[in-house]
Amino acid sequence: MFLLILLAASGCVETPDSGNESSPVNESATYWPTEGWRTSTPEQQGMDSEKLAELLDYVEENDINIHSLLIIRNGYVVTDVYFYPFTNNSVHDVASVTKSFTGTLIGIAISEGYIAGVDQPVLELFPNRTVANVDANKKAMTLEDLLTMRSGLECVNEPYEVTTEQMEDSPDWIQFALDLPMAEEPGTRFVYCSSNSHLLSGIISETTGINELAYANKTLFKPLGISNIIWPSDPQVNNRGWGDLHLTPHDMAKLGYLYLNNGEWDGKQIVPAEWVSESTREQVSMEEDEGYGYQWWVPDDDLPERYDARGRGTQLITVVPEENLIVVTTGGGFNADETAPFLVAALKSDRPLPENPTAYGRLQEKINAAAEPPQPEPVKPLPEMAKKIEGKTYVLDSNPLDLQSLSLNFDEEKGEALFTVGVAENQTLEYLLGLDNVYRFSPGEYGLPVAGKGSWESDNVFVAYIDEVANINHYKVTATYQDDQVTILVQDPTWFGDVEFGGRLEGSSEQEAAARNNTSS
Structure with a gap:
């Protein structure tokens, strides 16, 4: 659960000396973010830029698969990070x-x-x-x-x-x-x-x-x-009430801010205050300090009141009324508890802190660096196996993902590979892969980009990383070639886990025998 530790912060927040005449930062913002959120330094909202920079250090050093992190306190954005290959202003x-x-x-x-x-x-x-x-x-x-x-x-x-x-x-x-x-x-x-x-x-x-x-x-x-907005529907045009709504992180946060303000927005009661209260109240108590309201998660423990909108892959809107705090994350599957201690350390006071230009500058440098692609690496010479399999189609055994075939083509001059996958109903999907550790982009579901890169792990093992980014799924596909056969391992931590199956070169004697057996059966 995200922010399980963070929310103890109200018990460990430092209070400035009584001589400090600055206004408490937990007062409501004097504007409404209908046209966009206003920004603030963390210090102006009682948070520590250096601790937030250390959080980004941790994400980088541990290769955390987070796509965005948005922290809003008192109605002002204090941290807004987009991690390559996810980009600012994209829906998720x-x-x-x-x-x-x-x-x-x-x-x-x-x-x-x-x-x-x-x-x-x-x-x-x-x-x-x-x-x-x-x-x-x-x-x-x-x-x-x-x-x-x-x-x-x-x-x-x-x-x-x-x-x-x-x-x-x-x-x-x-x-x-x-x-x-x-x-x-x-x-x-x-x-x-x-x-x-x-x-x-x-x-x-x-x-x-x-x-x-x-x-x-x-x-x-x-x-x-x-x-x-992207919101797919069923065959009768009822939108999917349970999932697949696509919004920007800034717009996700607006729902949190609406609830933080008891359903009111710019002088108008959008949602009845009583409904906000009932939705975020523990209607159901479960094990492991979990509760559930009206389609909101309501943790049931001794920490300050908060509630979460949660989705697989760590899509998250967390609202902490006592701290006037909203935290929004999008991701491709990570444990948000890992980042919580840094947020605890960053939440210092209920009043403004002295500005810290050095720490704030470092935080901004980390935010900018997170959005940048890595420097290209030299492309290794292709192994002999690459020449043997290039352009050839491998027919795959029956598998839970309904993948039918795959093929690879290489462009050494550009440092790229084209990964073609046959799926059910005689359709093919094509993914461009960077061989220099830099993602290439291909059109994906709902027109959103799919990032791809790949490399030869050994002379006969090719690994493709296909990151749907805004559509959450992040596949690692390992293809091991041996004679006329291939073994495929597909891994996705946000969905089905690990799936392994085989395949054979199209037209090989083994493949033809398998086809005859399938026909006779």
Whole structure:
């Protein structure tokens, strides 16, 4: 959990001498960041630039796979870092942080009278659908049960979200979720289930007459000045209520600031204050000091009150009301607890500190350096194996990733390789790889860039790093060539872990025999 240590800071913050007449920094900002956030030195907000610079030292030295770090105190940005190859002003998949936006929109819809309240039965909200597996438990399932992940629907989320994957494979995702059997009485047990959140999106569409994105643009995004948005939908154009919303880190922080201000924004009550309170209150208590509200995580421990919007890969919005603090991270899979001690050390006071130009200058140098690509390295001569496999297609064995084939082509003069992967439905994906330790960029999902680099680890082992950056996934693909065969190991710490399978050179006797066996079977 992010900031688990940081939040003890309120107990270890130093208080200036009583003779210091400066204003407390925990007063609210005198502006609203609708058009953009204002910046401040950390010292002006009671934070230490040197400790924040040391945090960036640690990230660099330990190769932490973080994409951005945004720290806002008292409404002012004190640290705003983008780590190559992620770039400033780019949107990022916020993953399950999306759930907190969906929960917010449910609260707005209730306040506008589209939904009666959290006690309304779910089936009543879909009056035009015929639902399977209806029993007393399903009839009793309420909107609040969806919000708190206690729907009682049969949902498998270990070792990964199996039910979510099945839902995505179905022709009608809302119908799939509604038709799920009931595993138990609703309201009795917490089961993290993204189908619950997608039903919330369907409820917004059903009750307001427009899909979740259209409703968000009208009631939430436009008032907050959020316009750079990608939000994919299901086949019926219900936006994915559980994930895949793409926003910039600055716009992610606006949701945190809205909640920090009890749902008010620039003189207007966007979200009812009572909904903010209920959403970020512990509605469900779990093991390991965890709690859950209405699509927000609410840690349950002795530390100061805070709440999180969380997504895989460490997409995170953490709000700490007592410190007037918002921390936003995006990433490709890292343990945010590693950075917490530096943040603890940086949070010095509830009043401004003396300016420290030397430390602030070092912090800015680290921020600028984080965004820069590395210097190109000399490209090693290609091994004999590279010449043997170049341009040839290897047909892959059946595998969980549905990869069909792969091939490599090399351009020694440019220091690049073209990595071509065949996927299901006779489609191919092409990734340009830098062989000089500098990423090359190829168009990826939603038009967002994919960064790629590669190298020969040995005479017969080629390693490709394919970083989807703004789409979270970061693949390491190790291809080991032996005669007419290849062994593939695909690793992704944010999703499926490690997957290993084989393949054969197209047209080889082994490959032809395998094809004949598959045909006969």
